[in-house]
Amino acid sequence: MKAAAAGIAFLFALSATTLTTPASAQGVLNVYCSVQVEWCTLLANEFQKASGVKVSITQKGSGETIAQLKAEAQNPKGDVWFGGTGDPHLQAAEEGLTEIYKSPKMSELHSWAVKQNTDSGGKTVGIYAGALGFGFNTELLAKKNAKAPACWADLLKPEFKGEIQMANPNSSGTAYVAIATLVQLMGEEKAFEYLKKMHANINAYTRSGTAPMKAVARGETMVSISFVHDGVTEALAGFPVKTATPCEGTGYEIGSMSIVKGARNMANAKKFHDWALTPEAQKLEAQAKQFQVPSNKATPLPPEAPKFADMKLIDYDQAKYGKSAERKRLIARWDSEVGALPKP
Amino acid sequence: MPRASLAWSVAGLLAAVVLPWYALQEGLDSGVWLSGLWSSEDYASGLGQLLAHGRWWLAPVLLALAASSTVSLLPLERERQGPLLLLASGIGLVLFVAQALGIGLRGWTVDWLNILFGELDARQVGIGAGGALVFIALLSLLSIGLALRGGFGGDAFVAGAVTTVGASIVLFTAWPILRILLQAFQDGDGAFMPALLIDRLAVEKIWSLRCLVGGGRCGVAWNTLFLALACGAGTTALGLAFALIATRTSFAYKKTLRVLTVLPIITPPFVIGLALILVFGRSGLVNQFLEWSMGVPPTRWIYGFQGVFLAQLFAFTPVAFLVLIGVVDGVSPTLEEASQTLRADRWATFSTVSLPLMRPGLANAFLVGFIESIADFGNPIVLGGDYGVLSTEIYFAVVGAQLDYGRAAALALLLLVFALGAFFLQRHVVGTRSYATISGKGDSGLPTPLPDRARRTAQWIALPWAGITLLLYGFAFVGGLVKVWGRDYTPTLDHYAKAFAIERSADGLIWSGAAWNSFWTTVKLAAIAAPLTAALGLLAAWLLVRQRFAGRATLEFATMLSFAVPGTVIGVAYVFAFNVPPIEITGTAMIIVLCFIFRNMPVGVRAGMAAMSQIDRSLDEASLTLRGGAPQTLVYVVLPLLRPAIVGALVYGFVRAVTTVSAVVFLVTAEYELATTYIILRVINGDYGLAIAYSCALIVLMLAVILLIQLAVGERRLGRRAPQIQGGRA
Numbered sequence A: 001m002k003a004a005a006a007g008i009a010f011l012f013a014l015s016a017t018t019l020t021t022p023a024s025a026q027g028v029l030n031v032y033c034s035v036q037v038e039w040c041t042l043l044a045n046e047f048q049k050a051s052g053v054k055v056s057i058t059q060k061g062s063g064e065t066i067a068q069l070k071a072e073a074q075n076p077k078g079d080v081w082f083g084g085t086g087d088p089h090l091q092a093a094e095e096g097l098t099e100i101y102k103s104p105k106m107s108e109l110h111s112w113a114v115k116q117n118t119d120s121g122g123k124t125v126g127i128y129a130g131a132l133g134f135g136f137n138t139e140l141l142a143k144k145n146a147k148a149p150a151c152w153a154d155l156l157k158p159e160f161k162g163e164i165q166m167a168n169p170n171s172s173g174t175a176y177v178a179i180a181t182l183v184q185l186m187g188e189e190k191a192f193e194y195l196k197k198m199h200a201n202i203n204a205y206t207r208s209g210t211a212p213m214k215a216v217a218r219g220e221t222m223v224s225i226s227f228v229h230d231g232v233t234e235a236l237a238g239f240p241v242k243t244a245t246p247c248e249g250t251g252y253e254i255g256s257m258s259i260v261k262g263a264r265n266m267a268n269a270k271k272f273h274d275w276a277l278t279p280e281a282q283k284l285e286a287q288a289k290q291f292q293v294p295s296n297k298a299t300p301l302p303p304e305a306p307k308f309a310d311m312k313l314i315d316y317d318q319a320k321y322g323k324s325a326e327r328k329r330l331i332a333r334w335d336s337e338v339g340a341l342p343k344p
Numbered sequence B: 001m002p003r004a005s006l007a008w009s010v011a012g013l014l015a016a017v018v019l020p021w022y023a024l025q026e027g028l029d030s031g032v033w034l035s036g037l038w039s040s041e042d043y044a045s046g047l048g049q050l051l052a053h054g055r056w057w058l059a060p061v062l063l064a065l066a067a068s069s070t071v072s073l074l075p076l077e078r079e080r081q082g083p084l085l086l087l088a089s090g091i092g093l094v095l096f097v098a099q100a101l102g103i104g105l106r107g108w109t110v111d112w113l114n115i116l117f118g119e120l121d122a123r124q125v126g127i128g129a130g131g132a133l134v135f136i137a138l139l140s141l142l143s144i145g146l147a148l149r150g151g152f153g154g155d156a157f158v159a160g161a162v163t164t165v166g167a168s169i170v171l172f173t174a175w176p177i178l179r180i181l182l183q184a185f186q187d188g189d190g191a192f193m194p195a196l197l198i199d200r201l202a203v204e205k206i207w208s209l210r211c212l213v214g215g216g217r218c219g220v221a222w223n224t225l226f227l228a229l230a231c232g233a234g235t236t237a238l239g240l241a242f243a244l245i246a247t248r249t250s251f252a253y254k255k256t257l258r259v260l261t262v263l264p265i266i267t268p269p270f271v272i273g274l275a276l277i278l279v280f281g282r283s284g285l286v287n288q289f290l291e292w293s294m295g296v297p298p299t300r301w302i303y304g305f306q307g308v309f310l311a312q313l314f315a316f317t318p319v320a321f322l323v324l325i326g327v328v329d330g331v332s333p334t335l336e337e338a339s340q341t342l343r344a345d346r347w348a349t350f351s352t353v354s355l356p357l358m359r360p361g362l363a364n365a366f367l368v369g370f371i372e373s374i375a376d377f378g379n380p381i382v383l384g385g386d387y388g389v390l391s392t393e394i395y396f397a398v399v400g401a402q403l404d405y406g407r408a409a410a411l412a413l414l415l416l417v418f419a420l421g422a423f424f425l426q427r428h429v430v431g432t433r434s435y436a437t438i439s440g441k442g443d444s445g446l447p448t449p450l451p452d453r454a455r456r457t458a459q460w461i462a463l464p465w466a467g468i469t470l471l472l473y474g475f476a477f478v479g480g481l482v483k484v485w486g487r488d489y490t491p492t493l494d495h496y497a498k499a500f501a502i503e504r505s506a507d508g509l510i511w512s513g514a515a516w517n518s519f520w521t522t523v524k525l526a527a528i529a530a531p532l533t534a535a536l537g538l539l540a541a542w543l544l545v546r547q548r549f550a551g552r553a554t555l556e557f558a559t560m561l562s563f564a565v566p567g568t569v570i571g572v573a574y575v576f577a578f579n580v581p582p583i584e585i586t587g588t589a590m591i592i593v594l595c596f597i598f599r600n601m602p603v604g605v606r607a608g609m610a611a612m613s614q615i616d617r618s619l620d621e622a623s624l625t626l627r628g629g630a631p632q633t634l635v636y637v638v639l640p641l642l643r644p645a646i647v648g649a650l651v652y653g654f655v656r657a658v659t660t661v662s663a664v665v666f667l668v669t670a671e672y673e674l675a676t677t678y679i680i681l682r683v684i685n686g687d688y689g690l691a692i693a694y695s696c697a698l699i700v701l702m703l704a705v706i707l708l709i710q711l712a713v714g715e716r717r718l719g720r721r722a723p724q725i726q727g728g729r730a
Helices: A002-018 A037-051 A062-071 A086-094 A104-108 A111-119 A138-144 A152-156 A173-186 A188-199 A211-217 A228-236 A266-276 A324-339 B002-018 B032-036 B046-052 B058-073 B078-102 B111-117 B129-148 B156-185 B195-201 B220-248 B254-266 B271-280 B285-294 B305-330 B333-341 B346-357 B359-375 B378-383 B390-399 B405-430 B452-479 B494-500 B516-546 B552-564 B567-578 B589-614 B617-625 B630-641 B643-659 B675-684 B688-729
Strands: A028-033 A054-059 A080-082 A124-137 A164-167 A202-206 A223-227 A241-244 A252-260 B482-484 B488-491 B503-505 B508-510
Touching: A028 A037, A028 A062, A028 A266, A037 A054, A037 A266, A062 A086, A062 B390, A062 B567, A080 A266, A086 A111, A086 A124, A086 A173, A086 A252, A086 A324, A111 A124, A111 A252, A124 A138, A124 A173, A124 A211, A124 A228, A152 A188, A164 A173, A164 A211, A173 A188, A173 A223, A173 A252, A173 A324, A188 A324, A202 A211, A211 A223, A211 A228, A211 A241, A223 A228, A228 A241, A252 A266, B002 B046, B002 B058, B002 B129, B046 B058, B046 B129, B058 B078, B058 B129, B078 B129, B129 B156, B156 B195, B156 B405, B156 B516, B156 B552, B156 B567, B156 B589, B156 B630, B195 B405, B220 B254, B220 B305, B220 B359, B220 B390, B220 B405, B220 B452, B254 B305, B254 B452, B254 B643, B254 B688, B271 B285, B271 B305, B271 B378, B271 B452, B271 B688, B305 B359, B305 B378, B305 B452, B333 B346, B346 B359, B346 B452, B359 B390, B359 B405, B359 B552, B378 B390, B390 B405, B390 B567, B405 B552, B405 B567, B452 B688, B482 B688, B494 B688, B516 B552, B516 B589, B516 B630, B516 B643, B516 B675, B516 B688, B552 B589, B567 B589, B589 B643, B617 B630, B630 B643, B643 B675, B643 B688, B675 B688
Parallel strands: A028 A054, A028 A080, A164 A202, A164 A223
Antiparallel strands: A080 A252, A124 A223, A124 A241, A124 A252, B482 B488, B503 B508
């Protein structure tokens, strides 16, 4: 028993020694970061250099981060949540997990980034935007002599039978954006008619939102419904991937940033929040080879990035379609009318 | 016994006076607390908190501690001392727990205390070294009191072991898991509504059977069940084939076979799934070859049930093999010879004598395959396509667009029911019949060679399988050495350089590779967790097999709990339970180590129980007759005989700590990043080369560790076994 007790005592001692948070004159900041890992590291290093605040950055997907915020709500451990698609940020705002903050930088931002702030009651702000569209494997298209899809209507063509992949809205925010986009574009009834017709061409509704683009890259499927900036990343890795945004118009995600409610390092959180909205901070995105559109108007856009000016964007109603009740209703309808259809 | 009482009394009282009661932001090793043990509100010891900082609720706890110490040291008679000590330390523990749970970060933690006593403006952070040691001292004094009263055969060691194991399992397994499962009955605001469970579970998405009657998808519950049954049956059959070849044939490459069977266990997740896609996927090797040679259009058959099933077979067959090889080895040749003497041919002997004797092993292998399959997350997520199973469903109920803990808890409950169902079915199949074939008596004869029919079948199944395994691993290994896996096969060492670069500078070596940080954290934490996992697991096994005490069955069930709950649920449960005082350890290395220990302990318990039931009780009794106490018996008799089980538990504890993912996703922080979470982030990033290179490095590390442990213990094992076999078969 002594051994076991000693073991437990040892564990407590271990915890005591590992609770260490090195003191820094400017204090510390804990950031939950839901963008790609290189980008996160750059942010941490550059902010540390600029402010002297010691930054701990933990990278997790946006779904995992909101799950963590919810679990930690009684005793928050993070200060700022940077990045990840806008819906979970709106949801966190709705559930009271995040803090109201109006940055002095707000006037420098694109209108969609400001709208995200007003829609959430001031609790979150847009830091980048990425359009929804198609990814396709050029080699597979050539092999089948098929023309690349350019419009939503093209996805119903018979040559794409069993060649399209999209995510399942039950688990993926990307797929939900797609459905909400179609509903806003066509009206709800017509949108579901369309989804039912497209079902014949779908080979799988994957659980993860980024999986379809990866499948396109590896030649496992010909076409995917994804965020177009993900395709740029795959193409740069050397895969035969190209992207397009639909000619009828398309929706977009607004990558957001929120301050955690009850953050322990509130002053530093606000400092980071302001800094992250400056062009200097937003330039880091391109350095990390990410290609969403940054929210500060003055941030230069890298040449590889898909440009919003070349796309037809709808006026995506985040306030309506970001609400959990509306989301639950649309997903349930998709589930019973589309998801439950037999495999063609 | 007086020595133990003295030691714990002194430890408890010292802890209350000279160690900070609460957890420190700066850590114990910083030493900043030394000057503030009395004056600082953050660093004060229990006594300081009570007298200098007005934390009156610590008074009864400390008084009870003092009383217990006094009682345990007074020269009283056993009959009086026992109950008194029990009373004092019991009251102390109850008060300790009550104040720890009742007063939290913002005063009283429950509303009725507010109403009863009015608002309390004091606050309590997590318990630190002083508080923890006082708790342990009280617990130890309690167990001494129990033993003095005649509980546990009057043996303080057994009493202490039971309370230690029991308390740690309650704290770190039962409490967090039950707490989160309770959410299945709660609505979003935490109100208790049992009917919600039915709402959550009685839906078509879970139970639909449309895939059987043509068209449509089946519910996830059926999907999970079909997959688990197939996986259990498949891994058992393959494992048996391998075990028969390894023990009953003169197959030349048995050693290679052993290594092959270990490989999948030490493979980080996602590697097998990705390799399968590159070999069998639509643009994979096999399909490309078929199209090129015969014009067969490539298909996507790998996505869905078939793919997940195949990946799980690869991943879990080794476990079935390891379970079966001992049993196949243990079937006594005597009975087989008896059968042959009675003119049965080799096939009849095999099918009517050998196989039935392997039944417990087969049932156990099936159980393990079944449970591994339902808890598996990595393979269904990579290869499932739209074939959903409960583990992926739970994951996305927690982290997906729904964010519904209640639904996740309800589904986890369902998963637990499946696991328990399989557990009881297995017990029922094995039944109470005796399968004992190893006894102290003479055991003459050599194992019968396999009948030709069985041998050919086994070889036809096992050898192509081994071939495919080799192909997959060869292919994965190549993935770390080429530019873009599956695309650009130009050889390069860039991925290894990026991950593991070491630079020389004037100040010495700089570990500049991107992977070093997570690599060393993983090695360190796994090395701490493995021995503790093995020790706690074997201690629990020894108690369960060798000791009789009230609550034994409950304890056995509790040890199994964390095995059957999927990792994601455990991870979230740990955050929920350990993010707020009294035990506030999120963001530390300790919570990761604890998660490793209590997640992997069940296998140590199982291995220990199996090994211990083979050792004749008479050996223990002999030791006891010779006046050896329980600790001496355990250390000098039982443990030396358990060496293989110790090795197994150590290796498993280490390997699982290195390869586990889903449970620790919520526990890692910037400071304590683990290898697997790092790899997964690379995979999500599409950076397969680095992920594969890192995985290969981990495989090499684990092989080295396993070889090291086996080398250290191997000779002793031979020395122990050889005479036994000679004696048995002379």
